[in-house]
Amino acid sequence: MSENGALPHRGRVLTVDTMNPNVKKVDYAVRGPIVQRALQIEKELKEGVKKPFEEVIKANIGDAHAMGQRPITFFRQVMALCSYPQLLDDNKFPEDAKNRARRILQSCGGNSIGAYTTSQGIDCVRHDVAKYIQRRDGGIPSDPDNIYLTTGASDGIVTILKLLTTGEGRTRTGVMISIPQYPLYSASIAELGAVQVNYYLNEEKCWSLDISELQRSLQAAREHCNPRVLCIINPGNPTGQVQSRQCIEDVIRFAAKENLFLMADEVYQDNVYAEGCEFHSFKKVLFEMGPEYSRKIELVSFHSTSKCYMGECGFRGGYMEVINMDQEVKAQLSKLVSVRLCPPVPGQALMDLVVNCPQPGEPSYQTFMKERTAVLSALAEKAKLTEEILNTVPGISCNPVQGAMYSFPRITLPQRAINEAKVALCHMFFMSFA
Amino acid sequence: MSENGALPHRGRVLTVDTMNPNVKKVDYAVRGPIVQRALQIEKELKEGVKKPFEEVIKANIGDAHAMGQRPITFFRQVMALCSYPQLLDDNKFPEDAKNRARRILQSCGGNSIGAYTTSQGIDCVRHDVAKYIQRRDGGIPSDPDNIYLTTGASDGIVTILKLLTTGEGRTRTGVMISIPQYPLYSASIAELGAVQVNYYLNEEKCWSLDISELQRSLQAAREHCNPRVLCIINPGNPTGQVQSRQCIEDVIRFAAKENLFLMADEVYQDNVYAEGCEFHSFKKVLFEMGPEYSRKIELVSFHSTSKCYMGECGFRGGYMEVINMDQEVKAQLSKLVSVRLCPPVPGQALMDLVVNCPQPGEPSYQTFMKERTAVLSALAEKAKLTEEILNTVPGISCNPVQGAMYSFPRITLPQRAINEAKVALCHMFFMSFA
Structure with missing residues (x-):
């Protein structure tokens, strides 16, 4: 002063x-x-x-509720019960919803979803997630210790990329991502100071992934950085393709050969619409390829409450399963997630309901299945409709939408429009210098 | 292969x-x-x-519900109504709870808290936050455009530190934090690769802050980094002191003189227990110091749903108010928060209830005030009790707990205990080499 x-x-x-x-x-x-x-x-x-x-x-953006999709009644009943446990005495709520709520509340400090949970997420929720994965993958075991609950899938993806980012100049971590891409990847890579390594999906073959393109991209990247991670989104965002089992096997072999860490963004695992397409989890394929792969390949798979038939984006619920992660690195991961204390508990509770949904014989089962099927059928219908309508527009062509929630049309601009734009642009430059 | x-x-x-x-x-x-x-x-x-x-x-950790504190009924009623809007027809819920829920739902895409919100947070919630701050600070205006909703205060703190971190070697950003500290700060500073600059609180003067110590710390840090940020926690975590108005003025003058960006962690703003102590927000003091300060000093203040009388840590709700932030930097901040899509919507809704709580004349007012007062009285009583009991133990001394939720006792180890420990340690070394 x-x-x-x-x-x-x-x-x-x-x-x-x-x-x-x-x-x-x-x-x-x-x-x-x-x-x-x-x-x-x-x-x-x-x-x-x-x-x-x-x-x-x-x-x-895939924001289902904003587009009019209704929430699943059972999920919201349990959320209300967890929020205001006095409702547990209300006979308007079905017993299975009350049981789920009681179980979640009993796992919370002071029986309140307002308490912090352990940083990795509520114990019983992680157990339910592991059981869900095991069921989904035909019995291949899943360890609750490998499950981390997250604040939506985005949070998990950024956390794993953060662990992997190191080096300077030519030794900087390169992260291979599919183009067209979901911009969370490019944004996080930039923020962390890693190097974005693009591999291009094949629009001619319905946005499928060619191993030769992976090879080309990797080779080129090795000139200027250290590519260590291969990110896959399946079903694809924003391209809507669903990978075949063969393709996933090839990707895993490629990762093994080239010493790459695999990140599988599988948040659209229930969103498969096209005939003949099926969701195969990377985990399942990896384990079916035998111990040579299943004991070695480092894989993290991500899921969330935001997509599929739930569409509960606002709750920011999610989980990741880490496979073959070095024990010391896992300890570092646990420490890192603890800095943010814990994922939002309502999101954790909702994730539990997704992996522990009403079963045959439970009072809510029929309504749940009816609602679930209605949502998925409507999405399938819209996928078809979007593709068909886009393809009726001259200059626009669009691949079949096999899964996820997006179509990625090709727009061919007529030469005359391009010429006009060029003229307009010249005028703009003149104006800005005037 | x-x-x-x-x-x-x-x-x-x-x-x-x-x-x-x-x-x-x-x-x-x-x-x-x-x-x-x-x-x-x-x-x-x-x-x-x-x-x-x-x-x-x-x-x-300050985890009130886990320690038996009950949630505020009104808050949880609204959360249940937002989760399961069918309950809006239930006459068991008071009208003011229903009105709050309706207003929140109307601000959500598809009237669902399952939809994404804008990345900065729900518009009406940010307006309510601004009104709350304005009321709290005796009419000093607050602009909803300066309010960012966050995933707990931690998220906001990390985000602002991220913006501020730059440079290499001696130009690296230094972040001044109080010692004893809340470990979120040291952890985030390490993760971001910034430099931790310690200033020590004065235990002899009830953990108060001396400007001479700030000056010493800053001077020392300038030898090896570029200190640009001064973090204050008031009421203090983990030391429980409450800063006087004079002290806050001095800190602001210091920040002005030394060109420092101010971060004020004010999540314990309702947790003031000691006679003669009062919470003064940094914003209010800054504006009362006149335009010379109020138009220049860059300040971010943080609040959350986790502490005070709410204790709703699990919801991960929070907000930050940015003051005098460069417009271009603000645009960068808005972009950065958009990568994570939006803060959890239940937490946003809860934050709204905190800043827009029941008012005199509304049906829930009396119950709300009764519950709020009961929680704050119990905390005040526990603060006193903790201090008194700790001070009865030989070798332990503890400052009065003026605010927040923590006591930070001094433990004096007797020389004999230290000697015994040394011997035991020697034995351990012998054992490990045996």
């Missing part, structure tokens, strides 16, 4: 020039300029501005 | 030697070895192992 008590000239401490440079590099299209523009248009419509349309439909 | 199809010798991709070195440096005592040992003892007790005690009481 100067002698007369006035502050000296003081610039801002934090400016774009003095901030974390990795954060600046982050590009997040799902919530980027197009979304900002959509929000603006929506606001204008609300304020009465006249447009040639009345409504903005946001198709930039 | 070798020619006979066997895999070549394949080491693990991810080991402690090849993992992120910053993660390895993270040390997180709140969930560290003592907690691990406590969990083990608890397990042994469950398995019937005889011990000279029957129960483990975990006092390592």
